[in-house]
Amino acid sequence: MEEGKVLSNAVQESGAAYGVIHEKFGEAISAFDDNATMPFFEVLDTALWTDIALFMRDHPKLKFNYMACLSGVDYPEAGKLGIVVNLESLGVFNHRIAVKVKCPRDGGSIPSVAGVWHTANWHEREAYDMLGMLFEGHPDMRRILCPDDWEGWPLRKDYKVQESYHGITVPY
Amino acid sequence: MGNSLNAWSDALAAFQPAGFPLGLLIIAVIPLVFIAVYALTYGVYGERKISAFMQDRLGPMEVGKWGILQTLADILKLLQKEDIVPTSADKFLFVIGPGVLFVGSFLAFAVIPFGPAFIGASLNVGLFFAIGIVALEVVGILAAGWGSNNKWSLYGAVRSVAQIVSYEIPAAIALLCGAMMAGTLDMQQINILQSGTYGFAHFFLFQSPIAWLPFLIYFIASLAEVNRAPFDIPEAESELVAGYFTEYSGMKFAVIFLAEYGSMFMVSAIISIVFLGGWNSPLPNIGAFALNDMTTGPVWGAFWIISKGFFFIFVQMWLRWTLPRLRVDQLMYLCWKVLTPFAFVSFVLTAIWEIYVP
């Protein structure tokens, strides 16, 4: 953390929560990014993501019981795909934090947290549908919005729309 | 009164020019024409207008003056529509379904006395016949629902059968109370027993305090028998798309529609005959004003029974546009655990009343 920077209350709370997680998992997670709009940290050891999630949900000082959002993101320059998870302790501490998890772009996979937060179930399916990363241990890994026989991953930056679908022209 | 009883119908039946029973044909046609005219005017158009009134709308306005030709246009259009029989449907059942349904609701009109002088068939078991023949609709509905080979239709049909068969029991027992008060099952006879110079005071409903119970039970059960809200679960639009007639198009659909409105009038006529004096005028003679005498006669009789029937149909519509729909199990609960026991109670009470109270 930079010296002399005044942090808002919300960011300080998130920082405290990060401290608890860092104590337990140490090098498996990155340093805390204390920006004002969305403070986050990144999970470096992807395999530990489910454990971290469970720890965050159940630790008496964290209680991140509410997953607000899970967004799949494409990082074409780094050759990676990732998810950004916004977590919140609803009704207990009211602190918020975001977590990033990344995996390789081709055939990469991220451990699923559908068993930790039910919200993640459909959001992970959506991330898979849009970007094509797999979620290990997900109970029902299918496309959710696009049809099952749709080609390609629409939200990847290099997506090219297919010419026809079941005999119907797709582009305008 | 006894002399003029069934005078018109007897005269018509005897009218056989060159051995051809033209009179009988006319008798058979009268109810059919009645259903058609009533369904076209009051049934469908009235329902639309009444619902519009309740919902701050205008209802049909553009088709004819105030939209009075609306139903005619609907029927004419349905006649022109393609008559689809789905490939996977059971053709025989699919075609026969609406027919049976229509016959079921139409046959019962044979025993309904439309006035002191007119009745299609003056059966001595008229009431029994009416109850029995309405149950024929179940066969039509089941044929339609099963024959459509559509899951929604099947659900609608099965629900409908369960509902109608169950509700027959409280309905029949409630009517039996009326029959017990009359001592006969002959519809015409039941009416005659309720006539008198005091008008409505002679109606069975006002003759014993207990009669209100079977009256209410029959009214509720009759709503269920003709699939009206809040018991319209067989055609529950938000659940089953259109129930047992989901797959029907064109004229077959129109026939189902007509049958439905026919049986609506059927049950309304039965309730007014058994409990509200049928074709008897409700107006009493007050001293010099012989209102009852003035409003009694063959034509007045037809007027009274039809207007009583229309009143009950109005109440049915009123309920339809006000109440939500019951769930299947709640419907059965109401039938078996509320209406049936109370029907039995009213049966016993009526018997006691008839024996011990003159």
Next chain:
Amino acid sequence: MGLLDAAVSRQNVLVTSVDSVLNWARLSSLWPMGFGLACCAIEMMATNASNYDLERFGIFPRSSPRQSDLMIVAGTVTMKMAERVVRLYEQMPEPRYVLSMGSCSNCGGPYWEHGYHVLKGVDRVIPVDVYVPGCPPRPEALIGGLMKIQELIRMEGLGISRADALKKLAEAEGDPQPLIEEARKQETA
């Protein structure tokens, strides 16, 4: 032309009057299928509701395609939905009409360029009779579209195909361009 053909020609008094009665019946009782897809469906519902009350014209939504005459495609048709739309259209009995309500079902609307999953115009899968523009069209616009369908039905008859009727309707319409120009001139003057 055979004798029979001549009898069924357009000028025949008997046939035309029967035609007009039958057409009157069809245009007076257009039952649309209650088939909401997206935003426009809400406007369609609002048009059916008390303030605009489509029932004035005898238009009365049915939820089963078998009993409906008119399909109002109200909203964005997606690739996943397109096949279902076709199937619903095929389930409707003849004579049937299609009204495409809103920009999305006309041409893809705001989703025409990047909407990979949006069907760019429902007329790519089913024939459309009347297009109502707008996003979403106002209830008045929808009623206007329904009036157009009624006019189209009026043009139809025995021995007149749908294509002919559409042509006749277009001829009856006239070109609006002179009227617009005249209005502009008046405005500038």
Next chain:
Amino acid sequence: MQELDKAGQGSLRLSRKSDTIVVLEKDLSTEQMVLSMGPQHPSTHGVLRLECLTDGEVVTEAEPYLGYLHRCFEKHCEHVDYPAIVPYTDRMDYLAGINSEMAYCVAVEKLLDLEIPRRVEFIRVIVSELNRIASHLVAIGTYAIDLGAFTPFLFCFRDREHILNMLEWATGARMLYNYIWVGGLAYDVPAGFNERVLEFVSYFRPKALELQQLLTENEIFVKRTKGIGIMPADVAINYGWSGPMLRGSGVQWDIRRNDPYSIYPELDFAVPVPDGKLSVVGDCLSRHLVRALEIEESLKIIEQCIDKMPGTEGFDPRAAVPKRVRPKAGEVYGRAENPRGELGFYIQSDGKSTSPLRCKARSSCFVNLSAMKDLSRGQLIPDLVAIIGSLDIVLGEVDR
């Protein structure tokens, strides 16, 4: 009874307090029927498809299938400028367009760190609360249709029309407004708008009561909804429920109160939760009641806003609207209380482009609907319809 239960797989018990139904399949071989409900079905509120596994009237499992209205919102976001996304957010939740715009603008303004004029904030709150009422009216009305009562629906639409007329006067559109811009508003409200809104508030209060009489005081309505589809609070939180759905489960959580934005901290309003007297906490009736009570709270908010609103002197609704929206590199998760729950936008900016690198909409309906599979287990078909209705989904927002 115990013996019957030992039969195991064949027996099926419905969890209802008063009447326990036991269905036994010993001699008859029966199979479950797959019933596909939707995409065209009167009670799926759009193009949702539910694949139900049914045993007679009992739904043993209902799996929702989405995507029939997937309109590629997120793809569009990556191709158009920040202000041009606003119309697309309208089309996401088309019943509450202004609330969606609000959520999006809250997110972008948080990223830009913009200061918004006070009058703009007041107008924003008034129009979004009006739209909230309109949206709840549709929710209540369509719920009545689902349960078979047609008239309340038309009453709701009649009153909604008044709101639409007011919003049309202010914004120029009936449904999809594009009124709230990043940093301001498209226009100021017309002169006389406040008076008209107050007139509407006094007109609408008795009408809301009438609606209550038609529904919540109706025995059949209560019978159909009470104790159906119960969602316990902790499961609801785990499912990520928000808005009236979460409050229906008894959690007093409202983003307007707990993570306030705009001028909500200055306003006095209650966050209604069911007290468990009329309904069982967490059932369909509770969710319906919360919506009905929220209408009243929204009316209160509107009255307060009109009371406190600053005048028009030197007011320009577009004063703070940036010429070109190009946020610094960074990410934001901004959210607002939509009539259906938390509508959040995760926006990632690279600091160079005028359109976001990634914009993900966290839609409340999508999350609320995901509990459908659990809620529908072992329900009757009519109850299934009641549950879908109480979720109050808008497919535009579910599929985006």
